[in-house]
Amino acid sequence: MKKTPLYELHVQAGGKIIDFGGWALPVEYEGIIREHETVRTAAGLFDVSHMGEILVEGPDAEKYLQKMLTNDLAPMQDYQVYYTFMCYPDGGVVDDLIVYKYNANLYLLVVNASNKDKDYEWLLQHRAGQVTITDVSDNYALFAVQGPNAQRILQDMTSTDLNQIKFFRFSSEVIIGDTPVMISRTGYTGEDGFELYLSPDQAPSLWQKILEQGQKHGLRPVGLGARDTLRFEAALPLYGHELSADISPLEAGLGHFVKFSKSDFIGKEALLRQKEGGVKRKLIAFEMLERGIPRAGYEVQADGKTIGYVTTGGIAPSLNKNIGLALIASDYAQEGQTIEVAIRKRSMRALIIPKPFYSKKYKKA
Amino acid sequence: MNIMKDLKYTETHEWVRLEGNRAYVGITDHAQSQMGELVFIELPVVDDEIGKGDPLAVVESVKAASDVYAPLTGTIIEINEELEDNPGAVNEDPYQSWFAVIEISDSEEIDELMDADAYEAFCQQEE
Numbered sequence: 001m002k003k004t005p006l007y008e009l010h011v012q013a014g015g016k017i018i019d020f021g022g023w024a025l026p027v028e029y030e031g032i033i034r035e036h037e038t039v040r041t042a043a044g045l046f047d048v049s050h051m052g053e054i055l056v057e058g059p060d061a062e063k064y065l066q067k068m069l070t071n072d073l074a075p076m077q078d079y080q081v082y083y084t085f086m087c088y089p090d091g092g093v094v095d096d097l098i099v100y101k102y103n104a105n106l107y108l109l110v111v112n113a114s115n116k117d118k119d120y121e122w123l124l125q126h127r128a129g130q131v132t133i134t135d136v137s138d139n140y141a142l143f144a145v146q147g148p149n150a151q152r153i154l155q156d157m158t159s160t161d162l163n164q165i166k167f168f169r170f171s172s173e174v175i176i177g178d179t180p181v182m183i184s185r186t187g188y189t190g191e192d193g194f195e196l197y198l199s200p201d202q203a204p205s206l207w208q209k210i211l212e213q214g215q216k217h218g219l220r221p222v223g224l225g226a227r228d229t230l231r232f233e234a235a236l237p238l239y240g241h242e243l244s245a246d247i248s249p250l251e252a253g254l255g256h257f258v259k260f261s262k263s264d265f266i267g268k269e270a271l272l273r274q275k276e277g278g279v280k281r282k283l284i285a286f287e288m289l290e291r292g293i294p295r296a297g298y299e300v301q302a303d304g305k306t307i308g309y310v311t312t313g314g315i316a317p318s319l320n321k322n323i324g325l326a327l328i329a330s331d332y333a334q335e336g337q338t339i340e341v342a343i344r345k346r347s348m349r350a351l352i353i354p355k356p357f358y359s360k361k362y363k364k365a
Numbered sequence: 366m367n368i369m370k371d372l373k374y375t376e377t378h379e380w381v382r383l384e385g386n387r388a389y390v391g392i393t394d395h396a397q398s399q400m401g402e403l404v405f406i407e408l409p410v411v412d413d414e415i416g417k418g419d420p421l422a423v424v425e426s427v428k429a430a431s432d433v434y435a436p437l438t439g440t441i442i443e444i445n446e447e448l449e450d451n452p453g454a455v456n457e458d459p460y461q462s463w464f465a466v467i468e469i470s471d472s473e474e475i476d477e478l479m480d481a482d483a484y485e486a487f488c489q490q491e492e
Binding site (some may be wrong): 016027028031032033121227229283291292293314315317344 | 370404405407423425426427428429430468
């Protein structure tokens with residue numbers, strides 16, 4: 001298994017290590033529910049160094065990425081971050097990612113760890129013009145500091161005014177403690193917070209400093225288990241669940257990040273057909289009306305037939321409910337509609353409700 | 366990891382406490398620790414007959430659902446309904462938190478269970 005620079009610290013802190021797509025990472029330190037609540041009410045520190053980073057540079061970088069990505073990079077300002085998809089010609093998703101724009105000649109793509117090699121190959125295969133594409137994943141450790149106290153904690157450690165870094169913006173020249181980092185106001189929890197990119201050899205010392213500094217504001221280390229429950233409550237998609245080669249962004253209800261107004265991009269034709277004809281399946285949110293926990297892969301039924309499947313399910317720690325996301329036939333995808341989830345040998349009733357389950361607390365002003 | 370000397374164990378991490386021909390069944394400290402916090406438990410139905418190795422109950426953590434298997438063949442004569450309201454009791458005290466009592470129909474199966482030393486060795490080997 002691959003290890004992040006913080007592996008030894010996770011083990012010392014009592015982290016329960018699991019194999020996460022080939023990476024040895026802590027699923028929890030003191031319990032998923034407690035860690036989840038810590039992020040919702042105070043702040044959590046996550047090691048997400050397994051994420052992949054791919055650098056795209058050169059005079060044709062923007063033109064090339066416009067072809068590869070579904071979002072429109074034309075209005076993007078320097079030091080802005082966009083969420084986007086990279087699609088196959090049939091509209092299926094290669095990956096969902098965030099793009100950091102340094103300038104029109106230099107972009108950093110941050111991709112899912114388990115898709116990184118595939119993404120890199122895909123990008124190389126379609127390389128066009130004067131563009132250099134480099135897998136720089138080994139150059140970065142990545143921390144996420146998330147929760148209502150995240151800014152307060154980091155502000156104590158830097159002379160940079162963090163109010164200057166707005167939602168989905170970044171700065172590449174910030175010193176936290178005495179460590180230079182690239183820092184963005186981004187995250188995957190539904191809370192305000194930051195992500196810090198730094199040199200792997202400085203990661204252990206900064207990790208410990210943030211833990212020490214954050215302690216008085218309730219900050220604790222948080223594992224991958226709570227990362228998943230937090231993003232799930234906020235209905236943020238996870239590749240392999242809500243998005244995949246077989247699920248298009250439009251089916252997942254994320255058409256906002258697909259811009260048909262821009263010129264050609266891979267998947268445009270197929271997605272436009274889906275948009276004009278209407279998608280056959282839609283991603284919906286539901287809550288259980290009976291005592292049972294829905295899980296990914298369970299069948300969803302209505303009128304005595306299978307209409308889809310659960311993409312993510314579980315308990316919502318902040319809401320104390322059993323909830324799920326499911327991809328179902330569009331005919332049934334109306335809020336207020338009752339569906340059934342096949343939980344082991346029984347069909348249990350559930351109600352389609354609005355997304356997200358937990359309203360995001362982003363600091364957008 | 367806590368292993369009780371006077372209990373019998375299975376390779377699927379259930380413990381068995383024998384009282385005559387009645388077997389109390391639960392999951393081991395090792396099992397609860399692997400699962401993490403339990404949030405839901407589905408118990409069997411009293412009077413149901415069950416075969417050794419059949420699914421007896423379901424335990425669900427935040428992350429996943431797992432089966433608990435019957436260590437012995439017999440009839441379910443009692444279930445611990447308190448666990449349905451308080452699944453966390455299994456995390457706190459796995460050896461007091463029995464799931465069900467099986468009235469054993471084939472006492473020879475008892476010899477196939479592991480004692481505490483054998484179970485400890487089994488867990489170490491699994492790691």
